[in-house]
Structures are given as C-alpha cells and as structure tokens.
Amino acid sequence: MAKERGGEPKDIASLGEVLAVSKPKAASKTPSPGPSAQANPAPAARAGRAGHARDIGIDVPAPKRACEDPHCPFHGTLPVRGQTFEGTVVSTRMQRTAVIERKYLRYVQKFERYEKRTKRFNVHSPPCLDLKAGDRVMLMECRPISKTVSFVAIQNRGTAA
Numbered sequence: 001m002a003k004e005r006g007g008e009p010k011d012i013a014s015l016g017e018v019l020a021v022s023k024p025k026a027a028s029k030t031p032s033p034g035p036s037a038q039a040n041p042a043p044a045a046r047a048g049r050a051g052h053a054r055d056i057g058i059d060v061p062a063p064k065r066a067c068e069d070p071h072c073p074f075h076g077t078l079p080v081r082g083q084t085f086e087g088t089v090v091s092t093r094m095q096r097t098a099v100i101e102r103k104y105l106r107y108v109q110k111f112e113r114y115e116k117r118t119k120r121f122n123v124h125s126p127p128c129l130d131l132k133a134g135d136r137v138m139l140m141e142c143r144p145i146s147k148t149v150s151f152v153a154i155q156n157r158g159t160a161a
C-alpha cells in the first residue's frame with residue numbers, strides 16, 4: 001500500500017510536470033495564432049466580401065463583377081506567374097475555356113524579312129470577364145489547369161479594333 005501511495009504522488013507529480021510542460025506550450029501556442037489571426041482576417045474578409053477581387057500582383061483592373069470560379073485569379077485561388085500575352089478571342093464554345101489567337105512577326109535571317117506567325121492558346125476564361133469572340137484579352141501563365149490549358153485570361157479589353 002505504501003508503495004502504491006508512494007507511487008501515486010510520483011505519478012501525479014510527473015503528470016503535473018507533464019501538464020506544466022505541456023501547458024506553457026499550449027499557452028505559447030495560443031497567443032501566436034492570436035496575432036496571426038489578427039493579420040489573417042484581412043484576406044479572409046476580402047475573400048468573403050462579395051465582389052471584392054484579390055490583388056493578383058499585375059497592373060490590370062479587377063473585373064467589374066464577381067464570380068464563383070475557383071480558377072479565377074481574382075475571385076478564386078489560382079496564382080498567376082510567368083509570361084503575359086495579348087491576344088484575340090477566337091472561340092468560347094468550351095466551358096470556361098476560350099481559344100485565343102496571337103499574331104506576331106518572326107524575323108527570317110536568310111530573306112531579311114519578317115514572316116507572320118500565329119499561335120493559338122487554350123486559355124481559362126473566368127466567367128467574370130465575359131469573354132466573347134473578337135475581344136482583345138490579356139492572358140497570363142498559370143499552373144496547368146488541364147492538359148492544354150496553362151494560361152488564364154486576366155483582362156478583357158473589349159472589341160477594340
């Protein structure tokens with residue numbers, strides 16, 4: 001019995017120590033989320049606010065209306081990086097994907113002249129940009145969204161000549 005009694009306080013003491021050790025950790029953990037939580041609400045509130053667009057880090061105006069597309073750089077979580085191009089929308093028949101054509105000149109050294117070239121991109125088209133055939137569009141590289149889509153439209157410049 002004595003041994004058990006002797007053992008119990010030790011256990012309790014050790015438990016107390018464990019608790020004492022674990023408590024400060026928990027205490028130290030709890031304040032740290034506090035400041036970060038104070039810092040975090042801003043983006044969270046931004047995302048929650050209807051119509052408020054995320055800052056994508058590119059100097060383009062945010063779309064006028066919001067959308068629910070997770071692959072929208074402004075209202076979803078898709079990061080943009082890499083190359084930017086300007087092009088013209090050729091087709092919007094796919095769901096949330098547009099075909100965008102880009103014409104450019106390539107120098108041919110042998111003939112000392114430029115040749116016209118055309119490239120077509122399959123581009124993710126967020127619903128908030130309302131892309132239609134003929135629109136001038138800014139596109140920017142993003143992570144691959146599908147086998148052929150690794151660009152996303154970030155600005156609709158309308159049907160400018």
Ligand SMILES: [Zn+2]
Nearest residue numbers: 067072075128
């Ligand atoms: Zn959007």
